[in-house]
Structures are given as C-alpha cells and as structure tokens.
Amino acid sequence: MDFCGNLTPISEDCLCTFKMTTHSNSCTAWNVFIFNYPKFINRPSGKDIITSIIQDSTNYEVVFSPFFKIIYDSIESKGWVDIENEYYRLLRDLITNPDDHNYTVSNLNFQLQYIQGLLTEYLTSLSLNEINHDTDILKQIYSSIQYRDICVSQLHTYYDYVNNILHQGEMEYKRLLSKYNFPKDSIHFSWEDLKGLKQQYIEFSEEKGCKDIPEAYLKDLIYPESILLLNFNYTGTADKYGFPKVATVNHIHGTLTKPDSMIFGYGDELDESYTQILKQEDNECLRNIKSIKYLESSNYRKMLQFIESAPYQIYIMGHSCGNSDRTLLNTLFEHRNCVSIKPYYHQKEDDSDNYMEIVQNICRNFTNMKLMRDRVVNKTFCEPLPQNFINRK
Numbered sequence: 276m277d278f279c280g281n282l283t284p285i286s287e288d289c290l291c292t293f294k295m296t297t298h299s300n301s302c303t304a305w306n307v308f309i310f311n312y313p314k315f316i317n318r319p320s321g322k323d324i325i326t327s328i329i330q331d332s333t334n335y336e337v338v339f340s341p342f343f344k345i346i347y348d349s350i351e352s353k354g355w356v357d358i359e360n361e362y363y364r365l366l367r368d369l370i371t372n373p374d375d376h377n378y379t380v381s382n383l384n385f386q387l388q389y390i391q392g393l394l395t396e397y398l399t400s401l402s403l404n405e406i407n408h409d410t411d412i413l414k415q416i417y418s419s420i421q422y423r424d425i426c427v428s429q430l431h432t433y434y435d436y437v438n439n440i441l442h443q444g445e446m447e448y449k450r451l452l453s454k455y456n457f458p459k460d461s462i463h464f465s466w467e468d469l470k471g472l473k474q475q476y477i478e479f480s481e482e483k484g485c486k487d488i489p490e491a492y493l494k495d496l497i498y499p500e501s502i503l504l505l506n507f508n509y510t511g512t513a514d515k516y517g518f519p520k521v522a523t524v525n526h527i528h529g530t531l532t533k534p535d536s537m538i539f540g541y542g543d544e545l546d547e548s549y550t551q552i553l554k555q556e557d558n559e560c561l562r563n564i565k566s567i568k569y570l571e572s573s574n575y576r577k578m579l580q581f582i583e584s585a586p587y588q589i590y591i592m593g594h595s596c597g598n599s600d601r602t603l604l605n606t607l608f609e610h611r612n613c614v615s616i617k618p619y620y621h622q623k624e625d626d627s628d629n630y631m632e633i634v635q636n637i638c639r640n641f642t643n644m645k646l647m648r649d650r651v652v653n654k655t656f657c658e659p660l661p662q663n664f665i666n667r668k
Contacts, residue, residue: 278305278306278308279305279306280306281304281305281306282304282305282306283304283305284303284304284305286305288389289340289382289385289386289389290339290340290342290343290386290389290390291337291338291339291340291343292336292337292338293305293328293335293336293337294335294336294337294338295308295334295335296333296334296335296336340378340382340386341365341376341378342361342362342365342383342386342387343386345361345364345365346358346361346390349361357595357597357599358387358390359539359540359541359599360541360597360598360599362383362387362540362541362563363541363543363546363598363599365383366380366383366541366552366560366563367546367548367551367552369383370548370551370552370555370560371548371551379559380557380559380560381559384559384562384563387539387540387563390539391537391539394539395509395531395534395537398509398510398531399531401510408515408516409661411661412516412592412660412661413516415590415592415619415658415661416502416504416516416522416590417455417498417502417518417521417522419496419497419498420433420436420497420498420499420588421656423656424588424615424617424652424656425588425614425615426614426615426649426650427649428649429586429613429614429615432586432614433614436497436586437497440497451498451500452498454518454520454521455498455518455520455521456518499521499587499588500585501521501522501523501581501585502518502521502522502523503522503523503525503578503581503587504516504517504522504523504524504525505525505527505578506524506525506526506527506528507527507528507594507600508528508593509526509528509529509530509531509537510530510531511530511531511532513526525574525577525578525581526574527569527574527575527578527603528565529572529574536571536572538565538568538569538571539563540562540563540564540565540568540599541563541564541565541599542564542565542566542599542600542601542602542603543598543599543601543602544566544601544602545601545602545605545642546598546601552564565599565600565602565603566602566603569603575603579606582606582607582610582612582613583612585612586612586613586614587612587613587614588613588614588615588616588617589607589608589613589615589616589617590617590619591616591617591618591619591633591637592619592660593619593660595632595633595636596618596633596636596637596639596640597636598636598639598640601639601640604637604640605640605641605642608637608640608641608647608650609641609642609643609646613650614650615650615652616637616650616651616652617652617656617657618630618633618634618637618651618652618657619657619658619659619660620633620654620657620658620659620660621659621660622659622660628659630654630657634651637651
C-alpha cells in the first residue's frame with residue numbers, strides 16, 4: 276500500500292482500506308499525512324505508523340478483509356501466523372457455509388496471490404547471497420548414521436547396510452568417505468576401525484552362540500551414499516549446504532528466481548473436508564491445493580524417486596511440520612523406507628524449547644500412531660539448532 280504517492284483520502288488494496296474521516300485534522304490526502312511525519316530524526320517504522328492509524332478511530336476508518344483480519348490478529352497475539360493454514364480454514368468454511376460470507380473463493384484466491392507477491396518482494400530484498408553456510412549446521416547435515424536414531428522395526432536395514440559396506444571391502448569404504456572430503460589422516464573413519472568392529476561381532480556371536488549384534492559393532496562409522504536437501508522456503512540458502520558428490524537440493528516449493536514456480540497454498544488430503552472440496556465443480560476451489568500444483572514441475576517426482584531408491588533418515592531443521600504440508604510429510608514419514616525422523620529443536624533463552632511442539636505437529640502427519648512412536652527420535656538423542664540458524668529464519 277503506497278501512502279506517499281496517494282493524493283486522495285482513501286488508500287486501499289484487496290486486503291484492507293484506510294480512509295481519512297472528516298475529522299482528520301488538516302490532512303486531506305495520504306501524501307500530506309506522510310509528509311508531516313519526521314523524515315530523519317526519530318522516524319517511526321511502518322508498523323508504528325499503521326498501528327497509530329488503527330488506534331485512532333476518530334480520524335481514520337480501517338477495514339480489513341476477513342483473511343487479512345485473521346493474519347493481523349494472529350501477529351498481534353502470537354507474533355506469527357501460518358498464512359497457508361488460515362487460507363485453508365477460510366476456504367473450507369466458504370465451501371461449507373457459502374451464504375454466511377460476502378466474498379467468494381475467487382476473492383480469497385486473489386488475496387492469497389497478492390500476499391504471495393508481497394512475500395516474494397520481501398524475500399528478494401534480503402541479502403541472502405551474502406550469507407555463508409554455518410559450519411555447525413554443515414556438520415549436522417553430513418554427520419554419520421547413528422544407530423540409536425534408527426527405529427526398532429528398521430534396525431535390520433541398518434545392519435544390512437553395514438554388512439554390505441564390509442562385504443564390498445576397503446576400497447569401496449574409502450570411496451564413500453572420499454565423497455565427504457574427510458582428511459586422509461582421520462583415524463576415526465579408518466577401515467581398520469570398521470573391520471575391527473566386525474571381528475568383535477564375530478567373536479561375540481561365537482562366544483554367545485547367538486546372532487545378536489553388540490553395541491560396539493554399531494558405532495557411528497557409516498555414512499549415507501546420498502543426501503537430499505528438501506527445501507521449503509523459496510530462498511537459495513539450502514544451496515549453500517550442498518556437496519556435489521553427496522547431496523542434491525530439491526526446491527520442492529519453487530524458488531524466488533522463478534516466481535511462477537513458487538507453490539503457496541495448502542496441502543492436506545487427510546483432512547475430512549478435502550473430499551468435499553474435490554466435489555466442488557468450481558476449479559477455483561482447487562487453485563492453491565499443493566498436491567495438484569506439484570504436477571507443474573518435476574520436483575515432487577524427483578523426491579519420490581529418492582525415497583523409493585533406498586532407506587532414508589529425515590532431519591527436520593526449521594520446519595514446523597504444520598498441516599499446510601501434511602500430504603507431502605505423510606508421504607515421507609510413513610513410507611516403508613523411512614527409518615528415522617529426527618527433529619532439531621529451538622532452544623530458547625529461558626532454557627525452554629519447542630521439541631514437544633514439533634513432535635505434536637509431526638504426530639498430526641501420521642495415520643499410524645504406533646509407527647510414529649517408533650520412527651520419531653526421542654529428545655534424549657536430539658539436538659538444538661545452532662543459534663545462527665535461528666537468527667536467519
């Protein structure tokens with residue numbers, strides 16, 4: 276909304292309307308209002324200006340669209356808002372009770388598209404290219420496979436992977452480590468260590484007369500053949516963490532460099548109301564459903580190819596796991612090849628954290644609660660995100 280160039284007493288867009296009343300002092304237009312504000316000394320922020328206008332009901336009238344009113348109220352009360360989630364709630368309510376509203380699905384879709392444009396402008400204005408990768412985050416992404424993270428029902432998969440590497444021999448193991456650029460003199464990652472653990476396993480089995488695998492054999496000396504960085508936030512930050520020989524980056528929701536590729540909407544086929552939405556003959560009802568928009572690119576298919584190719588672990592960094600991505604997350608979490616879901620939580624200054632909040636959201640993406648309890652890594656083995664990562668969100 277542009278106040279500076281507005282020569283009228285009304286400033287409006289599809290989200291809200293700001294109107295000067297007849298009592299608005301000597302201001303007759305919004306450009307005069309802005310001109311009277313201090314330009315250099317103690318200049319208020321845009322938020323402060325808007326707040327002062329909203330609070331002055333004598334001189335100004337402010338009208339929000341229902342969609343923007345929810346967004347504004349959430350920011351005021353919680354400091355944040357899940358725009359995609361609120362969009363879906365309004366869409367669902369519009370379809371269920373169309374006569375109770377004075378706006379249409381098309382109006383709602385236009386407003387979401389408008390907000391997406393504003394979000395694109397804001398993210399593009401940030402100097403993301405100047406941000407280098409964080410060493411601590413890099414270490415966490417490319418850490419070894421920790422047996423304690425593997426769900427009980429998939430431990431045999433871990434054993435098979437370890438045995439396969441041992442069977443292939445020293446050259447193959449060194450080839451795997453070379454992809455990670457580990458120092459050649461790194462004793463911790465030596466073939467001798469792994470071979471020694473194998474011998475311990477053989478001796479243990481012969482002594483005990485069983486096939487149980489001792490904990491020593493399960494030390495974290497094994498690394499994944501490949502890593503997929505599944506990026507949800509439109510920016511190129513994830514690209515800074517890609518190792519060409521090991522990791523690929525999949526911008527599942529598109530990128531800022533190609534605004535037409537950005538997917539901004541809702542994806543929850545598990546919701547009870549989704550079937551009702553599909554029954555509507557108006558295609559506007561499906562315009563911003565993510566599971567349909569995924570078909571506009573090959574990113575979703577590439578993700579499916581990755582999870583079908585081999586067993587995988589999931590590291591969650593910075594994603595709330597909310598319902599707006601429920602369809603995709605359910606596919607990842609309940610897939611037969613998923614062996615672990617490890618959330619990295621936000622450690623707050625008062626020593627509290629949001630581990631439980633993330634897990635609660637993860638729970639909503641499952642249809643099988645027994646599977647959820649097995650696959651989600653308990654807090655004892657999870658870690659907080661580096662503070663640098665929190666500051667960049």
